[in-house]
Amino acid sequence: MKMNCDIENCKSRCCHNCAVLTEDEISNLILNVRKKYTIELEPRKFFKKVKGEFGTYYAIKMIKGQCIFLNKENRCRIYLCRPTLCELYPVIDIDMVDKRCPIANMLPPEMLSGLKRRYAQEIDGNIKAEQTFLFV
Ligand code: SF4
Ligand code: SF4
Incomplete structure (x- = not known):
């Protein structure tokens, strides 16, 4: 099921947060972007x-x-390889949606519950448990 995003209106609100990933997810992202887009992501740059x-x-x-x-x-330049947290938006926690997304309240319940289930299953346990992150 696809989301009907009106990016002219929301200006891709979801991409104004930074997605946090594990080291393995970063390695996979770099590999996938190399394969799908032939773009080499220099880790320290991105x-x-x-x-x-x-x-x-x-x-x-x-x-x-x-x-x-x-x-x-x-638009996302690495859309086909975007992090799972990006795929799951507007779900931002096991049972939470980001109300700043204009379509968060309009998504079919079965779609929302699918995204929440994926959040519970696919997001790294420690990342889920973190309350605050310190950028270094
Ligand atoms: S998920 Fe929400 S905020 Fe992100 S592009 Fe779609 S409508 Fe906009
Ligand atoms: S990786 Fe793509 S989808 Fe995720 S926040 Fe960045 S631009 Fe948006």
């Missing part, structure tokens, strides 16, 4: 380290308040 109470992770860098992968047309 990602920064982030510390939490339970470990060290990586976050996609932001430029002027938006994800480094968002293009001028407010």
Whole structure:
């Protein structure tokens, strides 16, 4: 099921947060982007380290308040390889949606519950447990 995003209206609100990933997810992302887009992501250019109470992770860098992968047309340059947290948006926790997304309240219940189930199953346990991240 596809979401009917009106990016002219929301300006890709979801891409104004930075997605936090494990080291393995970063390695897979780099490999997938190389394969699908023939783009070589230099880790230090695109990602920064982030510390939490339970470990060290990586976050996609932001430029002027938006994800480094968002293009001028407010579209993701690595859409087919985007992090799972991006795929699951507007679900932002096991049982929470981000109300700043204009379609968050309009999604069919079965779609929302599917996204929440995936959040519970696919997001790294330590990342789920973190309350705050410290960018380093
Ligand atoms: S998920 Fe929400 S915020 Fe993101 S592009 Fe779609 S409508 Fe906009
Ligand atoms: S990786 Fe793509 S989908 Fe995820 S926040 Fe960045 S631009 Fe948006």
